[in-house]
Amino acid sequence: MNEKKILVAYFSCSGNTAHVAQEIAKTTGADLFEIKPEKPYTARDLDWTDKSSRSTIEMKDPDCRPALKDDIDTDGYSVIFLGFPIWWYVAPRIVQTFVENHDLSGKTVVPFFTSGSSGEGRTDEELHKCASDSVVWKKSRRFKVSAGREEIEQWIRSLGI
Numbered sequence: 001m002n003e004k005k006i007l008v009a010y011f012s013c014s015g016n017t018a019h020v021a022q023e024i025a026k027t028t029g030a031d032l033f034e035i036k037p038e039k040p041y042t043a044r045d046l047d048w049t050d051k052s053s054r055s056t057i058e059m060k061d062p063d064c065r066p067a068l069k070d071d072i073d074t075d076g077y078s079v080i081f082l083g084f085p086i087w088w089y090v091a092p093r094i095v096q097t098f099v100e101n102h103d104l105s106g107k108t109v110v111p112f113f114t115s116g117s118s119g120e121g122r123t124d125e126e127l128h129k130c131a132s133d134s135v136v137w138k139k140s141r142r143f144k145v146s147a148g149r150e151e152i153e154q155w156i157r158s159l160g161i
Helices: 016-028 054-060 093-100 123-128 149-159
Strands: 006-010 031-034 079-085 108-114 141-143
Touching (some): 016 031, 016 149, 079 093, 141 149
């Protein structure tokens, strides 16, 4: 993997996805970039049981694209690991913002997400719609908060990139 320039871009509200992203970056020697919203999420914003919370409103609107606080130039990267918590069985809208804001043509994108119990749902399908057809997508992978380095390394080796 050392001959390829790798980026781990991730969105994390509670630190769970950040943990997995940091392990991937250590294992691969990748650069690390945190996807942050222009307006940070509060605890109330993230209350998925509240129908008027920001996250619920965003996730109900398939066209919603929260603004990014910072950006990164992805041009020099050939592999991008893309991490996020699973929200309503898909990637949070801000992850779609990130994908749509970058030309990922010809790159290999490897989605991973954290969840206590939820599966990927329509995650892959929804993310693929946000990018050109020339992106090489790997199947998304779920990790529990307790994912250790050995599990993550094994997964990375299985990708064949």
